[in-house]
Amino acid sequence: MNGEHKITSGHRARTALVYLRQSTLVQVREHTESTMRQYALADVAVSLGWAPQDVEVIDRDLGLSGTSAAHRAGFRDLMSRVCLGEVGAVLGLEVSRLARSNADLARLAEMARLTGTLLIDSDGVYDLSDFNDWLVLGLKSTMSQAELHIMAGRLQAAKLAAAERGELRAPLPVGLVYDDDGMVVTDPDAEVRAAVADIFACFAAAGSAYGVVAAFAGRKFPQRAYGGAWAGQLRWGPLTHHRVLQVLRNPAYAGAYVHGRHVTRKTVDADGNVRTVTAEVPRAQWKVLIKDHHPGYVTWEEYLAVEARLAANWTASGARTVREGSALCQGIIYCGSCGGPMVANYQGAGRANYECHSRRDGKKAPSCRGIATAALDDAVARVLLDALTPEQVALALAAASEVTGQHQRATRAAELAVERARYDADRAERAFSQVEPENRLVARTLEARWEARLTALAEAEQALESARATLPSLPGRDVLAAIAADLPALWHAPTTTPRDRKRLLRTLIADVTLLPEPDRAKARIGIRWHAGTADQLIIDRPRPSGIPAATPSPAAELIRRLGLTAGNDDLVAILARHGYLTGAGRPFDVKAVQWVRRVYGIPVPSPVAAGEVSVKDAARQLGCSPGVIYYWIETGQLETRRSSGNRLCIPWTPDTEAECRARIAASGHLNPAARRTRPRKTPRCPAEQPRMSAPNGII
Ligand SMILES: [Zn+2]
Numbered sequence: 164m165n166g167e168h169k170i171t172s173g174h175r176a177r178t179a180l181v182y183l184r185q186s187t188l189v190q191v192r193e194h195t196e197s198t199m200r201q202y203a204l205a206d207v208a209v210s211l212g213w214a215p216q217d218v219e220v221i222d223r224d225l226g227l228s229g230t231s232a233a234h235r236a237g238f239r240d241l242m243s244r245v246c247l248g249e250v251g252a253v254l255g256l257e258v259s260r261l262a263r264s265n266a267d268l269a270r271l272a273e274m275a276r277l278t279g280t281l282l283i284d285s286d287g288v289y290d291l292s293d294f295n296d297w298l299v300l301g302l303k304s305t306m307s308q309a310e311l312h313i314m315a316g317r318l319q320a321a322k323l324a325a326a327e328r329g330e331l332r333a334p335l336p337v338g339l340v341y342d343d344d345g346m347v348v349t350d351p352d353a354e355v356r357a358a359v360a361d362i363f364a365c366f367a368a369a370g371s372a373y374g375v376v377a378a379f380a381g382r383k384f385p386q387r388a389y390g391g392a393w394a395g396q397l398r399w400g401p402l403t404h405h406r407v408l409q410v411l412r413n414p415a416y417a418g419a420y421v422h423g424r425h426v427t428r429k430t431v432d433a434d435g436n437v438r439t440v441t442a443e444v445p446r447a448q449w450k451v452l453i454k455d456h457h458p459g460y461v462t463w464e465e466y467l468a469v470e471a472r473l474a475a476n477w478t479a480s481g482a483r484t485v486r487e488g489s490a491l492c493q494g495i496i497y498c499g500s501c502g503g504p505m506v507a508n509y510q511g512a513g514r515a516n517y518e519c520h521s522r523r524d525g526k527k528a529p530s531c532r533g534i535a536t537a538a539l540d541d542a543v544a545r546v547l548l549d550a551l552t553p554e555q556v557a558l559a560l561a562a563a564s565e566v567t568g569q570h571q572r573a574t575r576a577a578e579l580a581v582e583r584a585r586y587d588a589d590r591a592e593r594a595f596s597q598v599e600p601e602n603r604l605v606a607r608t609l610e611a612r613w614e615a616r617l618t619a620l621a622e623a624e625q626a627l628e629s630a631r632a633t634l635p636s637l638p639g640r641d642v643l644a645a646i647a648a649d650l651p652a653l654w655h656a657p658t659t660t661p662r663d664r665k666r667l668l669r670t671l672i673a674d675v676t677l678l679p680e681p682d683r684a685k686a687r688i689g690i691r692w693h694a695g696t697a698d699q700l701i702i703d704r705p706r707p708s709g710i711p712a713a714t715p716s717p718a719a720e721l722i723r724r725l726g727l728t729a730g731n732d733d734l735v736a737i738l739a740r741h742g743y744l745t746g747a748g749r750p751f752d753v754k755a756v757q758w759v760r761r762v763y764g765i766p767v768p769s770p771v772a773a774g775e776v777s778v779k780d781a782a783r784q785l786g787c788s789p790g791v792i793y794y795w796i797e798t799g800q801l802e803t804r805r806s807s808g809n810r811l812c813i814p815w816t817p818d819t820e821a822e823c824r825a826r827i828a829a830s831g832h833l834n835p836a837a838r839r840t841r842p843r844k845t846p847r848c849p850a851e852q853p854r855m856s857a858p859n860g861i862i
Contacts, residue, residue, distance in 0.1 A: 164207075164211065164283075164287055164288060165286060165287030165288065166287040166288035166289070166290075166296075167211065167287075167288060169281060169288045169290045169293075170211060170212060170251075170252070170281060170288060173251070173279070174251035174252055174279075174281055175212050175213055175214075175217075175251060176251065177217075177248075177249055177250055177251030177252075178217050178218075178219055178244070178249055178250050178251060179208040179211075179213040179217060179218045179219070179250075179251055179252045179253075179254060180219050180220075180221060180241060180244065180250050180252070180253050180254065181201070181202075181204045181205050181208060181218065181219065181220045181221065181254045181255075182221050182224075182237065182238070182241055182253060182254070182255050182261055183198070183201045183202065183220060183221065183222040183224070183225055183237075184201075184224050184225070184235075184237075184238075184255075184261070197256070198225070200256060201222075201255075201256050202220065202222075204254045204255070204256065205218050205220055205254075207254060207283075208252070208254055208283075211252075211283070213251070213252075217251075221237045221240060221241055222237070223235075223236050223237035223240070224236070224237035224238060238267065241253065241271075242270070242271060242274065245271065245274045245275055245278060245280050246274050246278065247278075248278040248279075248280075250278070250280050251280065251281065252280065252281040252282070252283050252288075253271075253275070253280060253281070253282050253283070254283045254284070255282075255283075255284055256284060256285060257284050257285065257286075257307075258282045258283070258284035258286075258289065258300065258303070259284075259300065259303035259304045259306070259307045261282070265304055265305070265308055268300075268304050269301075269304070272291050272297065272300055272301070273291075275291045276291035276292050276297065279292065282300065323422070323450065323451075326422035326423075326450065326451045327422075327451050329420040329451070329453045329456050331422060332345070333422075334389045335347060335387075335415060336387075336409070336410065336413050336415055336416065337350070337355060337359065337385050337386055337387045337397075338350050338355055338356060338358070338359035338385075338416070338460065339415055339416070339457070346457065347415075347420075347456065347457035347458075348457065348458060349458055349459075349460070352397070353579055354385075354576070354579035354580065354582075354583055355385045355397065357575055357576055357579055358382075358384050358385055358576065359410065359416070359460055360460055361378075361379075361576065362375055362379075362384075362402075362407060362410050362411065363411070363416070363460055363461050363465070363469070365378040365379070366407075366411060366469060366472075370472065370476075370485070370666065371476050371484075372404055372407040372408050372411065372473070372476070373404060375402070375407045376402055376403065376404050376407055379401075379402040382402070382576060383399040383400060383401060383402070384399065384400065384401070384402035384406065385397050385398070385399050386398050386399075386400060386406075408473070411469050411473060412469075412470065412473070414452075414466060415457075415459070416459050416460045416461060416466070417454075417459045417460075417461050417462065417463050417465065417466035418454065418455050418456060418457050418458060418459030418462075418463070419452060419453065419454050419455075419456060419459070419463060419466075420451065420452070420453040420456035420457070421449055421451065421452050421453075422449070422450050422451035423444060423448075423449050423450030423451060424443065424444060424449055425441050425442065425443055425444065426441070426442055426444055427439050427440065427441050427442075428440055428441075428442055483495070483504065485662050485665040485666055485669065486662075486665075487660075487661060487662060488507055488509060488515070488661060489513075489515065489536070489661050490507035490509075490515050490517065490536040490540065490661075491536070491540035491543060491544060491661070491664055491665060491668060492517070492536075492539060492540060492543060492668070492675045493506075493507045493665065494665075495668075495669060495672065495673070495674045495675055496517055496539075496674070496675045496676070496677065497674060497675070497676045497677070498519040498520075498521065498531055498676070498677055499676045499677050499678035499679055499687075499689065500519070500528045500530040500531045500532070500679050501519060501521045501526065501527065501528040501531050503519060503520045503521040503526070504520050505517045505518060505519050505520060505533070505677065506518060506520050507536055508533075514535070514537075515535070515536040515537075516533045516534065516535055516536060517533055517534050517535075517536055517539060517677065518533040519531040519532070519533065530679045532677065532679075532686075534677055534686050534704065535704075535705050537705070538686070538702060538703075538704065538705045539675070539677070539686065539688060539702075542688060542700060542702045543668070543672070543675060543688070543690065544654065544664075544668075546690060546698065546700065547667075547668055547671060547672065548650060548651050548654060550671060550692075574627070574630050574631055576630075577623070577626050577627040577630040577631075578627060580623045580626065580627070581620070581623045581624055581626075581627050583623075584616070584619050584620040584622075584623040584624075585620055587616045587619065587620075588613070588616040588617050588619070588620045590616075591609065591612050591613035591615075591616040591617075592613050592616075594609050594612075594613075595609040595610055595612075595613045654667075670693070671692060671693060671694075672690055672691070672692060672693070673691045673692060673693050674691050675688060675689070675690055675691075676688070676689040676690075676691070677689075678699070680701070683704070684703060684704055685701050685702065685703060685704060686701070686702050686703075686704050687699060687700075687701050688700050688701075688702065717741075717743060718738055718741075718743035718744075718745075718751070718759075719759055719763070721734075721737065721738065721741070721743070722734060722738075722756060722759045722760070722763070722765065723763055723765060725737065726759075726760060726763075726765035726766075726768075727765060727766070727768055728768050729768065730767065730768060730806075731753045731756045731757065731760075731767065732753065734751070734756050735751050735752060735753060735756060738750075738751040738756075739751065771806070771810070771812045772806075772812060774814060774815060774816070775804070775812040775813060775814055775815055776812075776813050776815040777810065777811070777812065777813070778792045778793065778796075778811050778813065781813050781815065781823075784820070785820075785823055785824065785827065787827060787833060791827075791833065792813075795823070795826075796811065796813075800826070801813060801819075801823070802814055802819075
């Protein structure tokens with residue numbers, strides 16, 4: 164070997180490491196020749212004078228891709244052992260490509276120079292302490308990098324040229340296959356085709372990817388395996404949300420040929436490791452887009468509509484999707500004063516308000532106002548139903564065909580599953596019947612397989628039965644005609660969910676704005692249609708029940724005049740004598756009077772007459788608790804009078820006050836100085852004490 168004389172006994176006394184590298188598992192599996200040659204390097208080391216037990220092979224990096232050493236444990240191991248100085252020589256098929264990056268190789272060369280380690284490849288032996296060897300290795304490394312670059316450039320250019328003609332073959336999503344001539348066609352398997360088509364149909368009906376997942380509950384979805392032992396095989400599994408998005412967003416299903424939808428970018432993480440991430444490219448930057456390249460499942464326009472719908476569902480980006488609440492304009496209503504969105508605020512008992520969102524952010528304008536959802540929704544729904552009139556028939560017919568389509572899809576999938584199960588069972592039966600009787604072991608296996616297939620067939624048939632049984636019966640043509648004639652009834656029907664109403668609303672109305680309106684009893688609503696036109700309507704704001712604005716002014720005036728002196732009962736009597744009625748046309752009662760008091764801020768007159776005090780006042784004057792006063796009243800020690808509002812009034816004379824004070828002074832409980840006995844050591848639990856009586860003999 165070239166430069167064999169550079170190997171000294173010192174090198175031979177240390178370990179010889181054979182480093183093996185192969186980028187991918189496919190290369191390892193298919194390029195066995197290269198792998199064999201790499202392993203044969205161990206023999207080369209022995210022939211160069213190393214003892215067989217001193218030769219070690221590092222093959223941990225076989226099948227690992229990447230242009231940096233970060234993920235290759237084998238290369239890191241190699242480096243650390245070279246640094247420790249325990250390696251005499253490193254052998255590789257081509258030393259300049261021992262490492263995939265120049266930086267890694269430079270580091271290895273530097274360490275090898277410092278520790279006197281030789282690098283050996285098929286060209287010869289390199290001693291890095293020799294300047295010529297070091298230079299040659301550096302040149303080779305640079306050239307290999309250049310070679311990679313040029314090769315990659317040529318391959319990429321050829322690839323792009325093929326892609327521009329629409330001829331570059333890429334893995335196809337399930338439901339599309341290459342035919343014998345290499346053309347893209349829809350999958351010949353009807354069950355697969357039906358599954359893919361159903362995703363688009365379910366999305367059109369449900370309006371969301373999660374809706375599609377729900378519609379596929381209990382039903383499996385196919386996936387085509389690429390590469391590996393399962394290459395080309397079809398596997399059925401549960402449909403996930405991620406998978407639905409993949410299908411809906413794949414332009415191949417719209418018959419388009421696309422190249423450059425994704426790019427890979429390199430990033431350096433916090434630990435300094437280089438990572439490769441795949442990112443999606445905006446449509447405007449796709450390198451190749453050929454529409455109508457092959458038969459698809461939807462048209463390009465439908466694909467764009469699906470994309471727009473998905474974007475509208477993307478709440479993380481600020482989209483306001485249809486939610487389940489009853490507020491009809493949720494998500495499309497804006498405040499005309501500050502321009503911000505309005506949100507529905509549910510208050511229970513079927514009541515809700517639209518409120519300006521700025522209030523929560525503290526940016527509310529003085530003219531920002533809310534409105535009860537019911538009032539605004541009714542007005543908007545009326546406008547919508549009026550606008551719908553000419554389209555009633557078309558809508559009902561579309562609904563009918565949608566229902567029929569759903570029926571057919573639901574059973575069609577189950578029918579196809581039965582067909583497939585029957586075919587599998589037939590095949591298993593044929594295999595079993597063809598086996599020679601003497602091959603008993605084989606026959607037993609085939610019989611078990613046949614039985615399993617028959618069980619699967621029975622299950623599939625049962626699934627079909629139940630799918631047929633659980634379907635609701637289709638509405639008759641006459642029922643549909645009635646619906647078509649009476650859309651308002653359908654709109655208000657209890658079976659129509661708020662979501663349905665909102666979707667229908669959003670098909671025609673772009674947004675609703677609550678415009679500023681100086682009259683506080685009215686609300687001005689702006690409606691912008693998708694067609695580009697705009698309407699304005701003014702509605703009466705709903706009045707909360709019992710609001711005194713509705714109270715006729717003579718009655719309100721009377722309550723304001725007399726309210727400070729007359730009690731509620733007296734006022735009711737006076738109002739009745741005048742024959743005044745409330746705004747709702749009912750005679751005044753105490754509650755109605757209380758409402759008027761609250762609005763005009765008229766306090767209830769004190770029930771306590773002159774020369775009287777309330778229990779609270781008495782307690783305050785005497786400096787005792789109201790409980791003491793109540794006790795005296797209960798035990799007949801204090802005179803009281805009940806007022807019209809059932810309040811206790813105590814006639815308060817200087818004599819009464821003196822009597823009370825004397826009673827307190829004599830009480831050992833209230834006046835510790837007068838206590839004749841020692842107080843109880845353990846105070847009674849307050850809960851045990853009767854509320855209005857004191858312990859015997861204390862007062
Ligand atoms: Zn506002």
